[in-house]
Amino acid sequence: MATLLVRGIDExxxxxxxxxxxxxxxxxxxxxxxxxxxxxxxxxxxxxxxIHRPGPSMYFHDPQCR
Known part of the structure; x- marks a missing residue:
């Protein structure tokens, strides 16, 4: 097993x-x-x-902006 040391903990x-x-x-x-x-x-x-990442369907589509 590993050992974990945490410093700076408020009393x-x-x-x-x-x-x-x-x-x-x-x-x-x-x-x-x-x-x-x-x-x-x-x-x-x-x-x-x-994990959900924004895909093309998540953006406003304007055919003139391609």
């Missing part, structure tokens, strides 16, 4: 992460992994569909 945020971990009965490290896994799996589900 208040770190405290909230510790409190959240305690509320879920996990270590802070386990809570961090869970937060990342949930955030990225949700993002993947949203972005896994086809």
């Amino acid at each position: 208040a945020l770190v405290q909230r992460l510790r409190e959240r971990a305690a509320a879920h009965g996990r270590s802070a490290e386990a809570e961090h992994r869970e937060i990342l896994a949930q955030a990225l799996s949700a993002r993947t589900a949203i972005s896994s569909g086809p």
